[in-house]
Amino acid sequence: MCLAIPGRVLSTVGDDPLTRVARVDFGGIVKEINLAFTPEAEIGDYVLVHVGFAITVIDEAEAARVFEHLERIGEIEAELESGPAS
Amino acid sequence: MKYRDEYRDPVAAARLAEAIAGVVARPWTIMEVCGGQTHAIVRYGIDQLLPPEVTLIHGPGCPVCVTPVDYIDKAIEIAGRPGTILCSFGDMLRVPGSASDLQSARAGGGDVRVVYSPLDALEIARRNPEREVVFFAVGFETTAPANAMAAFQARRTGIANFSLLVSHVLVPPAMIAILESPANRVQAFLAAGHVCTIMGFEEYEPLARRYRVPIVVTGFEPLDILEGVYLCVRQLEAGRAEVENQYARSVQRSGNAAAQAMMTDVFRVVRRRWRGIGEIAESGLGLAEAYRAYDAEERFGPVGQRDADDGECIAGLVLCGERKPPECPAFGTRCTPEHPLGVTMVSSEGACAAYYRYRGVASVAAE
Numbered sequence: 001m002c003l004a005i006p007g008r009v010l011s012t013v014g015d016d017p018l019t020r021v022a023r024v025d026f027g028g029i030v031k032e033i034n035l036a037f038t039p040e041a042e043i044g045d046y047v048l049v050h051v052g053f054a055i056t057v058i059d060e061a062e063a064a065r066v067f068e069h070l071e072r073i074g075e076i077e078a079e080l081e082s083g084p085a086s
Numbered sequence: 087m088k089y090r091d092e093y094r095d096p097v098a099a100a101r102l103a104e105a106i107a108g109v110v111a112r113p114w115t116i117m118e119v120c121g122g123q124t125h126a127i128v129r130y131g132i133d134q135l136l137p138p139e140v141t142l143i144h145g146p147g148c149p150v151c152v153t154p155v156d157y158i159d160k161a162i163e164i165a166g167r168p169g170t171i172l173c174s175f176g177d178m179l180r181v182p183g184s185a186s187d188l189q190s191a192r193a194g195g196g197d198v199r200v201v202y203s204p205l206d207a208l209e210i211a212r213r214n215p216e217r218e219v220v221f222f223a224v225g226f227e228t229t230a231p232a233n234a235m236a237a238f239q240a241r242r243t244g245i246a247n248f249s250l251l252v253s254h255v256l257v258p259p260a261m262i263a264i265l266e267s268p269a270n271r272v273q274a275f276l277a278a279g280h281v282c283t284i285m286g287f288e289e290y291e292p293l294a295r296r297y298r299v300p301i302v303v304t305g306f307e308p309l310d311i312l313e314g315v316y317l318c319v320r321q322l323e324a325g326r327a328e329v330e331n332q333y334a335r336s337v338q339r340s341g342n343a344a345a346q347a348m349m350t351d352v353f354r355v356v357r358r359r360w361r362g363i364g365e366i367a368e369s370g371l372g373l374a375e376a377y378r379a380y381d382a383e384e385r386f387g388p389v390g391q392r393d394a395d396d397g398e399c400i401a402g403l404v405l406c407g408e409r410k411p412p413e414c415p416a417f418g419t420r421c422t423p424e425h426p427l428g429v430t431m432v433s434s435e436g437a438c439a440a441y442y443r444y445r446g447v448a449s450v451a452a453e
């Protein structure tokens with residue numbers, strides 16, 4: 001029920017913040033999505049969509065963080081393996 | 087799909103699982119709150135990747151599962167009235183009421199329409215001015231702003247033949263109810279990432295302190311869930327109990343202000359019964375006074391107050407994390423998705439359905 005999927009904003013229509021809509025591309029499927037809750041959304045942004053509404057603009061820098069975190073875990077492991085003896 | 091596929095990388099998942107094994111020293115029990123996370127955990131076998139010290143238990147985050155039986159009965163009654171159209175999210179159609187479900191009501195001639203968005207229901211009302219159109223508004227905080235918008239737009243544009251049958255639920259009161267239960271085993275929570283996308287996570291901070299429980303706001307993909315578990319375990323091992331945000335690509339501390347404003351305008355907090363669990367104070371949303379005219383209960387009479395008799399179904403215990411689906415004697419035998427005894431076997435987010443679908447009846451033996 002709380003499913004929300006990411007899609008890319010292709011174009012936007014309207015000025016009224018409550019009824020502004022976007023055409024959003026979900027890997028080839030394009031749907032019209034309400035932008036009332038993401039007034040900051042612009043063309044090219046990735047938004048997270050739930051029941052026809054964009055509920056957030058995905059933060060690109062934060063999106064990469066999981067992978068940076070993985071890298072760091074990798075470095076810590078490497079350090080532990082090479083250990084104080086080396 | 088960008089922002090999805092990369093979070094399903096099995097090699098990265100294995101590395102995160104290793105990292106968890108590297109930090110864990112003692113046994114810990116962590117609850118994922120959201121049914122969407124439960125589904126991902128069972129589907130991708132995330133629980134099976136974890137070291138034996140870490141137990142994941144499944145939480146109450148399936149709004150479809152906890153909608154009281156009387157609301158289902160009311161929706162069925164409304165659908166059967168001449169001149170009405172009942173609009174609902176697809177998940178609700180097979181949920182058993184006391185005697186029937188919406189799908190059967192439709193087969194019996196009731197006008198039941200599945201909508202993707204609450205605005206689609208409003209559009210149906212606009213196009214059918216001679217009919218009464220009722221939208222069955224269920225969901226958690228993730229869905230509430232969208233449903234609120236349908237009521238807001240109806241009022242703003244003067245669509246008088248539209249109303250909402252509202253059975254919304256709120257997540258934090260359910261977490262408190264679980265923590266205060268004498269049977270509670272939860273030592274840390276993966277908080278529901280999309281609920282927090284709307285609400286932020288400030289309201290969890292006093293909970294983490296008061297109950298000394300780490301709460302990690304977590305996304306829905308395998309790597310998100312594994313990182314959420316990693317952060318929980320690190321806190322537990324260090325004796326910390328804080329709120330952390332794993333899902334920062336979507337969630338900000340104070341949430342989505344525009345969505346919250348819409349919710350507060352249209353809804354008010356009410357007490358709510360949760361199917362299988364019972365009444366939880368201040369745990370739901372109903373329409374605010376200014377929107378009374380759009381309340382389906384005002385137009386079609388109030389919803390009943392009985393508790394469901396779900397027979398041998400132990401969905402309530404499953405929803406509180408006290409039992410896993412394979413521990414139910416009916417699982418996979420008397421209760422299957424074709425012949426469900428309870429909602430958690432029906433809903434695509436229900437824990438019983440997830441185990442049945444991805445683990446099969448064999449999971450009884452494995453547990």
Ligand code: SF4
Binds near residue numbers: 416418422429432
């Ligand atoms: S397996 Fe069926 S009867 Fe048992 S708890 Fe789940 S839904 Fe209820």
